[in-house]
Amino acid sequence: MLRTLRHRAAAVRWSLITVLAGALLGTGVGAPAHAAVPATIPLKITNNSARGEQVFIYNLGTELSTGRQGWADAGGTFHPWPAGGNPPTPAPDASIPGPAAGQSATIRIPKFSGRVYFSYGQKLVFKLTTGGLVQPAVQNPTDPNRNILFNWSEYTLNDSGLWLNSTQVDMFSAPYAVGVQRADGSTASTGRLKPGGYNGALNALRAQPGGWANLIQTRPDGSVLRALSPLYGVETGALPASVMDDYVNRVWQKYATSTLTVTPFADQPATKYHGRVSGGVMNFTNSAGTVVTSFEKPDASSVFGCHRKLDAPNDLVRGPISRTLCAGFNRSTLLVNPDQPDSGADAFYKDGVTNHYARAIHAQMADGKAYAFAFDDVGHHESLVHDGSPRQAYLTLEPFN
Incomplete structure (x- = not known):
């Protein structure tokens, strides 16, 4: 349509x-x-x-x-x-x-x-x-x-x-x-x-x-x-347009010195991707250490729309990682849990900068x-x-x- x-x-x-x-x-x-x-x-x-x-x-x-x-x-x-x-x-x-x-x-x-x-x-x-x-x-x-x-x-x-x-x-x-x-x-x-x-x-x-x-x-x-x-x-x-900037900046700062792990498929717990920020870009590597996809720092439109810098193509790598990131940004769980997705709703929307809608x-x-x-x-x-x-x-x- x-x-x-x-x-x-x-x-x-x-x-x-x-x-x-x-x-x-x-x-x-x-x-x-x-x-x-x-x-x-x-x-x-x-x-x-x-x-x-x-x-x-x-x-x-x-x-x-x-x-x-x-x-x-x-x-x-x-x-x-x-x-x-x-x-x-x-x-x-x-x-x-x-x-x-x-x-x-x-x-x-x-x-x-x-x-x-x-x-x-x-x-x-x-x-x-x-x-x-x-x-x-x-x-x-x-x-x-x-x-x-x-x-x-x-x-x-x-x-x-x-x-x-x-x-x-x-x-x-x-x-x-x-x-x-x-x-x-x-x-x-x-x-x-x-x-x-x-x-x-x-x-x-x-x-x-x-x-x-x-x-x-x-x-x-x-x-x-x-x-x-x-x-x-x-x-x-x-x-x-800056409504999510503070949270995004804190996420980018945190994962410049630590690793964000994404396990996008619940039935495939061995499939993990590891994200680190370098040069302003979050690079995700697979278990072999090969970079499989990268994300520029998203703006509020990208976060709220789960598109643009958080585009999620219908594939088995970038799309699943992006949808997990999108959920983490909207729910403001990326700073409190480096293992995503976070399935516990009790932790959602607790940051002062979040998707209040x-x-x-x-x-x-x-x-x-x-x-x-x-x-x-x-x-x-x-x-x-x-x-x-x-x-x-x-x-x-x-x-x-």
Whole structure:
């Protein structure tokens, strides 16, 4: 998808590919399905938001059997996008009426890798370029969706099962939870905030000095729409570009005289890489002492976006090292633990210089799990459900409290 998922495409999409290959840090979650996965499965959408506005649902993505981009209707039938233009042309209306407050509605989702959007009160504006669908980009003040209250979940449904997550990588907005019913009838869910967690996360940002309150976007009437991710905060000037410099400098200083050890695969404990800073660059060597990859000192954009100087290609060396570094920088664990990744959440976000957005969100999640930055899945702290033989998926719109 175009904008398509920008940093998400370069980061978490790589994570999902890794999951589907059954190699996500040795979890084995990509195990073969226990039974054939049907062409579509039901997605039950429950509106517990207590809001009176009309809800609109969109199921947009890539049809895995053909690679075509498009949308699915309520019955799960795929519709390819027509050709776009330059300037972008309006996309067909792919909206599905959602359930009223206190009600549920069930749609069917096909074998897609895509997003389920939901909006309150207004339909979202989607356009098509010659390269595909233009996603909402509300960090841009002129985006037509800037003053619409909306959010989305991401999923992949294929022959090996369902992966469904809640995400705050781009923004923290309308609260929701996701779930899956397994073949044995049991359910798993994630993404639910604690009671008071929505306001708790926003209030934590308001109370954090240094520009973090500037991540919160409101309508002209003052009502809250969302908090932007710190990546977009840096890009738009809401956060200073130097917001992570002090921590990064301390990390570079520490590992000029000591070694940072990265063990990127939990199921391959013998695969280790050793990082030392020399000449301003962190070089990683393998067990034979050969330099396998190097990193320039990252800036805040590289840290928050897990890109640029912390780019993570879909390979078996630089990508896994980079995602581990990215997690360590966002969680501020690189100074307290020279053996990464650090899997103990109790040590996360303790430094005064950290990803306070991720800190605030994780602190308010009922199970502690979130996708607050692109590689929040390092150490299994992500809000993801998976099953190889899913009976049904769930999306629950939660209250704004």
